[in-house]
Amino acid sequence: MKQRALGDIQVGVIGLGGMPMSIEGRPEESRSVSAIHAALDAGVTLIDTADAYHRDPDEVGHNEELIARALRSWRGDTSHVVVATKGGHLRPGDGSWTVNGDPAYLEQAAKASAQRLGVDTIGLYQFHRPDPKVPYAESVGALRDLLDEGVIARAGISNATVAQIDEANEVLGGRLTSVQNQFSPKFLSSRAELDHCARLGIAFLPWSPLGGISKAAELGGNHAPFAEVASAHGVSPQQVALAWELSLGDVVIPIPGASRPASIEDSVKAAELELTPTELIRLAGVG
Numbered sequence: 476m477k478q479r480a481l482g483d484i485q486v487g488v489i490g491l492g493g494m495p496m497s498i499e500g501r502p503e504e505s506r507s508v509s510a511i512h513a514a515l516d517a518g519v520t521l522i523d524t525a526d527a528y529h530r531d532p533d534e535v536g537h538n539e540e541l542i543a544r545a546l547r548s549w550r551g552d553t554s555h556v557v558v559a560t561k562g563g564h565l566r567p568g569d570g571s572w573t574v575n576g577d578p579a580y581l582e583q584a585a586k587a588s589a590q591r592l593g594v595d596t597i598g599l600y601q602f603h604r605p606d607p608k609v610p611y612a613e614s615v616g617a618l619r620d621l622l623d624e625g626v627i628a629r630a631g632i633s634n635a636t637v638a639q640i641d642e643a644n645e646v647l648g649g650r651l652t653s654v655q656n657q658f659s660p661k662f663l664s665s666r667a668e669l670d671h672c673a674r675l676g677i678a679f680l681p682w683s684p685l686g687g688i689s690k691a692a693e694l695g696g697n698h699a700p701f702a703e704v705a706s707a708h709g710v711s712p713q714q715v716a717l718a719w720e721l722s723l724g725d726v727v728i729p730i731p732g733a734s735r736p737a738s739i740e741d742s743v744k745a746a747e748l749e750l751t752p753t754e755l756i757r758l759a760g761v762g
């Protein structure tokens with residue numbers, strides 16, 4: 476697969492999101508493991524997870540443990556695979572997502588994630604979502620300390636504004652590796668952050684790049700230009716959406732979720748899909 480920079484390393488331009496494997500509606504673990512193995516077979520080297528990707532309150536880290544097991548049972552060498560996890564979101568068990576940006580909490584959460592992933596150093600650790608009760612610089616300060624302690628190799632943030640990107644990069648002494656924000660044909664509001672990352676050379680990881688778990692299948696129906704371009708190429712509208720996102724900046728690395736091998740096998744083909752300038756103009760600004 477084509478590669479793009481994630482800080483000091485290169486990863487495949489299409490990653491894999493693990494959320495559908497572990498939250499409400501998740502399938503049997505064997506299907507999720509097959510999807511992870513299919514992704515690795517196809518050249519995916521960035522897998523996104525979070526300690527909060529679980530369903531019940533007593534299974535924090537469900538997705539991290541599932542991914543760690545799948546990496547161990549894959550037949551190939553996984554030493555070059557980056558598992559990017561996050562901390563700062565919690566799921567009390569009633570379906571809600573709460574936040575905790577307290578630095579002491581984040582430090583212990585990162586160490587617990589490392590243990591579940593079975594690594595000494597987490598490849599990329601992302602602050603999941605700003606906590607309005609805690610100054611942003613203090614939360615990001617925990618990531619700086621984790622970098623300095625060697626608990627994490629790279630630091631990222633998620634659900635951040637342009638101002639927060641600058642603030643985080645300053646707190647981290649210029650070591651901000653990635654920004655993970657929602658971005659898809661359905662949700663274009665993070666375009667300013669994407670462009671800011673492109674200017675700074677920071678990786679931008681669109682989350683829910685197909686519109687989210689419940690809407691991904693309807694992408695072509697909801698966004699006709701994507702269906703039309705897909706039909707011209709004989710590919711899926713989802714592939715066109717990912718190829719279009721890749722075209723928006725050479726820092727963009729989408730992380731489509733999947734819980735079926737066929738989904739991620741189709742998505743990775745976006746890395747090779749060349750859209751014409753006319754097609755890109757047709758897709759620009761489609762919401």
Ligand SMILES: NC(=O)c1ccc[n+]([C@@H]2O[C@H](COP(=O)([O-])OP(=O)(O)OC[C@H]3O[C@@H](n4cnc5c(N)ncnc54)[C@H](OP(=O)(O)O)[C@@H]3O)[C@@H](O)[C@H]2O)c1
Pocket residue numbers: 491492493494495523524603633634655656681682683684685686687688689691692711713714730731732733734735736737738739741742
């Ligand atoms: N930072 C944050 O706050 C945040 C929030 C949400 C998500 N995320 C991350 O972003 C990742 C992606 O977002 P998401 O999973 O919410 O939504 P998404 O990637 O927009 O959609 C995921 C769904 O798309 C389907 N799919 C994948 N590739 C497909 C293809 N080529 N054709 C048709 N359907 C396809 C999958 O179906 P199957 O399950 O049937 O395979 C999957 O359930 C998450 O997994 C998670 O890692 C981060």
